[in-house]
Amino acid sequence: MRNSLYFIGLSFVLFSCGSQKNIQKNSTAPQTAVQNVKTTVKKPTPVQSNSEIKKEGGYDFYKINIADASKNDNTISYGSIVSANPSGYKIVKTFFPAVAQNFRQKYIILHYTALDDDKSVTVLTQQSVSAHYLVNNLGDKEIYQLVDENKRSYHAGISAWRNDKMLNDTSIGIEIVNAGYKTDASGNRVFPEFDDAQMKKVAALVKDIADRYMIPPTNILAHSDIAPTRKQDPGPKFPWKKLYDEYQIGMWYDEAVKQGFYDEIVPETFAASLADAQFIFKYQTALKTLGYGLEPSGMVDDATKKTIEAFQFHFRPENYDGMMDAETWAILQALNSKYPNK
Numbered sequence: 001m002r003n004s005l006y007f008i009g010l011s012f013v014l015f016s017c018g019s020q021k022n023i024q025k026n027s028t029a030p031q032t033a034v035q036n037v038k039t040t041v042k043k044p045t046p047v048q049s050n051s052e053i054k055k056e057g058g059y060d061f062y063k064i065n066i067a068d069a070s071k072n073d074n075t076i077s078y079g080s081i082v083s084a085n086p087s088g089y090k091i092v093k094t095f096f097p098a099v100a101q102n103f104r105q106k107y108i109i110l111h112y113t114a115l116d117d118d119k120s121v122t123v124l125t126q127q128s129v130s131a132h133y134l135v136n137n138l139g140d141k142e143i144y145q146l147v148d149e150n151k152r153s154y155h156a157g158i159s160a161w162r163n164d165k166m167l168n169d170t171s172i173g174i175e176i177v178n179a180g181y182k183t184d185a186s187g188n189r190v191f192p193e194f195d196d197a198q199m200k201k202v203a204a205l206v207k208d209i210a211d212r213y214m215i216p217p218t219n220i221l222a223h224s225d226i227a228p229t230r231k232q233d234p235g236p237k238f239p240w241k242k243l244y245d246e247y248q249i250g251m252w253y254d255e256a257v258k259q260g261f262y263d264e265i266v267p268e269t270f271a272a273s274l275a276d277a278q279f280i281f282k283y284q285t286a287l288k289t290l291g292y293g294l295e296p297s298g299m300v301d302d303a304t305k306k307t308i309e310a311f312q313f314h315f316r317p318e319n320y321d322g323m324m325d326a327e328t329w330a331i332l333q334a335l336n337s338k339y340p341n342k
């Protein structure tokens, strides 16, 4: 009986934390409902929780991380705990957290806005597209958050990487203010450079997000990587190698391994194999193994060219003609040997 009173008292305290409206709504219902639950259900013995919860500003937070790398390498929990507030009942957190859980945030997708600073803010906050973060190019210390990390933002569209599709569901989207490409007189795309100070912001932001959600290097990607037939951003000027070298962000190949694969290639036979359906199938499969959403067919179609182009934007930006060549093939093999698909 004392227990029941304690629970009723606690539920009243919890409901009191809500708005005035909630108190009025719930002040009569909970007592009988909670009593009913107490008399008809035999309570399981609480397990020893391995985390503590603290209250701050009306929200519950973990005091410590609950990662257990030996059980699951992605069970760390972070941030506020969002709970239901069912009318007439109370949420019990004694059995919480379960070991079998991970983050919904599995990817970081990088974009450029192809707009200036002001227009980027307007479009990403007032229209049907958005991103979690917007990195301006004003030389200040600010990064704008537009969407809660626990919510979906609309930045990826139709997209795929490895076994995942529609990456809005599982990613954090970062938009970077950059003018995007212009087409010159001879029809070539000219991509503008990214500002150094802006890249430092991007690096600090990506590192922070990747660390908190344990996002692996293979899941830090360009929009063009996950939607190669539709998208070119953030384009070949985006400094992936610099981010890898200076901040350990994302994927990059080992030069010696790439050279080893390159040295195995015999130029004459390689040139002939480029028209060979078996070899085309082989490199299409290698692109798919790395993560690209390309179905191997043995034919060089538009999707294949666009996927090779996206790969070159990311890993061989000096030449992104969308054609398979010896260096592209060597880099692709070096990446697959370093980051095998599980």
Ligand SMILES: [Zn+2]
Pocket (backbone or CB within 6 Å): 110, 111, 112, 155, 223, 231, 233
């Ligand atoms: Zn994009």
